[in-house]
Amino acid sequence: MFGTKGRYALRVMIDLSQQDPDTYIPLKDIANRQDISKKYLEIIVKELVHGGLVVGVSGKGGGYKLTRKPEEYSVGEIIELLEGSLAPVSCLADGATDCPREEVCKTLFMWTEFYTLEKDFFYGKKLSDLVNS
Numbered sequence: 001m002f003g004t005k006g007r008y009a010l011r012v013m014i015d016l017s018q019q020d021p022d023t024y025i026p027l028k029d030i031a032n033r034q035d036i037s038k039k040y041l042e043i044i045v046k047e048l049v050h051g052g053l054v055v056g057v058s059g060k061g062g063g064y065k066l067t068r069k070p071e072e073y074s075v076g077e078i079i080e081l082l083e084g085s086l087a088p089v090s091c092l093a094d095g096a097t098d099c100p101r102e103e104v105c106k107t108l109f110m111w112t113e114f115y116t117l118e119k120d121f122f123y124g125k126k127l128s129d130l131v132n133s
Contacts, residue, residue, distance in 0.1 A: 076122035
């Protein structure tokens with residue numbers, strides 16, 4: 001299950017996509033439009049900045065804007081940045097150590113198939129798809 005961080009990050013990214021791409025948008029404006037606590041959005045936006053998905057400037061005229069065009073972001077990268085790996089089991093996560101049961105695991109094929117479907121789905125959806133829906 002996805003938490004509020006991933007879902008709210010998508011809302012922030014959609015909101016920024018709907019603004020002038022050359023203008024920094026104040027976080028308070030996003031918080032008001034999205035009806036999300038500004039304090040909570042500060043945590044989310046900090047992670048988006050750290051992940052390189054948005055850029056921010058402080059001071060008068062400051063705020064946030066996207067670093068790329070909406071069609072260049074996948075929903076999967078946004079969700080994974082905020083929520084962590086989409087892998088349904090730890091042995092499929094990036095950087096996982098080899099599982100000693102891999103050769104005899106009767107469920108690995110199922111988890112692998114599910115993970116492929118999930119990744120293909122979320123990485124196949126672009127931020128622009130959400131904006132234009």
